[in-house]
Amino acid sequence: QELLKESGGGYVQVGGSLRLTCTASGRAFADYAMAWFRQAPGQDRQFVSTINKYSGRIRYADSVKGRFTITRDNANNSLYLQMNNLRPEDSAIYYCAAKTQVLSSSKKNEYNYWGQGTQVTVSS
Numbered sequence: 001q002e003l004l005k006e007s008g009g010g011y012v013q014v015g016g017s018l019r020l021t022c023t024a025s026g027r028a029f030a031d032y033a034m035a036w037f038r039q040a041p042g043q044d045r046q047f048v049s050t051i052n053k054y055s056g057r058i059r060y061a062d063s064v065k066g067r068f069t070i071t072r073d074n075a076n077n078s079l080y081l082q083m084n085n086l087r088p089e090d091s092a093i094y095y096c097a098a099k100t101q102v103l104s105s106s107k108k109n110e111y112n113y114w115g116q117g118t119q120v121t122v123s124s
Contacts, residue, residue: 001113002025002029002032002112003024003026003113004023004096004097004098004115005023005116006020006096007023007118008021009093009118009119009120010120011121011123012086012120012121012122014087014123014124016122017083017086018086019081019082019083020081020120021080022079022080022115023076023077028100029074029098030074031102032098033051033053033098033101033103033104033105034070034096034099035047035048035050035099035104035106035111036049036079036081036097037095037108038090038092038095039092039093040091043092045095047061047107048060048061048081049064049081050070051071051072052104053074053102055071055072057104058070059106061106067083068083068084069081069084070082079096081094086122088124091122092119092120094117094118094119094120095114095116096114097112097115100113
């Protein structure tokens with residue numbers, strides 16, 4: 001069982017930055033592909049970014065390319081999302097997710113473990 005916990009969300013003005021952290025409690029973090037998703041009120045959970053166990057095969061949603069950066073630190077069981085130049089449409093609850101296979105994916109139904117989310121609010 002992998003327990004995931006997000007942190008780092010908050011309230012920021014347009015153009016600001018936030019860094020989200022996801023900390024995993026299990027022993028197998030280094031074997032998992034990881035991802036960030038987000039969900040705004042009334043909307044489906046959407047893919048943001050994904051990274052495989054080797055910190056490769058990184059992908060981003062078109063809406064965040066060039067502004068967000070995903071990284072991971074397997075030694076510290078941590079996943080990060082650096083978010084720059086934030087926009088009001090980035091406001092959502094952000095979730096990290098773990099996939100018990102090597103390949104990264106943008107499909108939420110391929111992920112086995114989820115955190116409880118952290119709220120990001122971007123004010124104009």
